[in-house]
Amino acid sequence: MKKYFYLLTAAASLVASCTTKLAHITFTGKVPGLTDAVFIVTDAAGKGIVGQNITDGTFKADTVFESEVGYGTLGINKNGEKNKDFEVYLEPGTYTIEADAAHPDDYPKITSSSAIQNELTSYHTIEDEIYRKAEDKVVVMQTGAAERADDNNKLEAFKQFLAKNPNSVAAPHIMMSLQYEHDVEAYHEIFQKLSAAAKGTEEGKFLDKKLSGMMKLLPGKDAPEIAGTTPGGKKFDKAALDKKVYIVDFWKAGNQISRLNHQDMVGGIAKNLNMAKVGFISISLDNKRDWWTKAIEGDKMNWTQYADLKGDESANAEAWAITRIPTYYVLNGKWQIVARDVSYDKLEYVVNEYLLRK
Secondary structure (H helix, E strand, O other): HHHHHHHHHHHHHHOOOOOOOOOEEEEEEEOOOOOOOEEEEEEEOEEEEEEEEOOOOOEEEEEEEEOOOOEEEEEEEEEOOOOOOEEEOOOOOOEEEEEOOOOOOOOOOEEEOOOHHHHHHEEEEEHHHHHHHHOOOOOOOOOHHHHHHHHHHHHHHHHHHHHHHHOOOOHHHHHHOOOHHHHHHHHHHHHHOHHHHHOOOOHHHHHHHHHHHHHHOOOEEOOOOOEEEEOOOEEEEHHHHHOEEEEEEEOOOOOOOHHHHHHHHHHHHHHOOOOOOOEEEEOOOOOOOHHHHHHHHOOOOEEEEEEEOOOOOOOHHHHHHOOOEEEEEEEEOOOEEEEEEHHHHHHHHHHHHHHHHH
């Protein structure tokens, strides 16, 4: 009997394996007027999921979905040309796509069985509408004003999106792509209103910590202490500060922009500013002492230097919310923040403006 039992079990397993329903992902699309083009979808790892020719303005592709569920990219490219790639959320199910051949950079209208994909479509549709209205005004702006307008457009799009999708789970992921560092207070306020599910995502947890930390770095706030020591072993002592304003420079020996800017500090900014009132403090994110000290000597930096030699894991990187090198702060003599993340070409202006007010 045991022999037959084993045979029956094996047969049942074979039948079950043959009838297992495979997870499919299906794309159906229309791009009226578009011929001689290709529809491409890749997953987060860059693996191609679909590659389909478009010959009559329509396409359909169905394939077994073997990738990890998550974000990927979708492209609709004329042969011989490379248009904009669009972010999509990929999971087994159906995706109906409508695109405008006359506006290839507009996010396609994607309707899906994926709730997160529908949220992405909602956000990018709103964003495209806002940018189209801005372009219709035909306003010529200087670089700084254009950057501020871009930040404002993205913030407005995000607000409108959340008004339509208050329980969005994709909201933290979308926020990660925005310049939230440029308006910390606004984005921090928005983040507090997100759903518990959104805050509980990995990106939500990251933003919660990031925004909370950056709220402590707003103008007027006390700046963090500096971890580590000088090359001679001295620790940071706020009581020893004797200037009215300080430029704080976060750098690395292997970062070329940092090193070039140091040369300009020595030969330019230091000569242009009133050094009786202005001081420099550099904080290295290096992890090798000899790299750090040789770069100090090579750049002829004769101002105070600190490092804890923990590289990207430096306590200074976390405390000061450093996400790129170089980064510059301007502080007053009481070690309070005047301005954070100041572009190098604006340092002199910010320092002089502060001194004029004082």
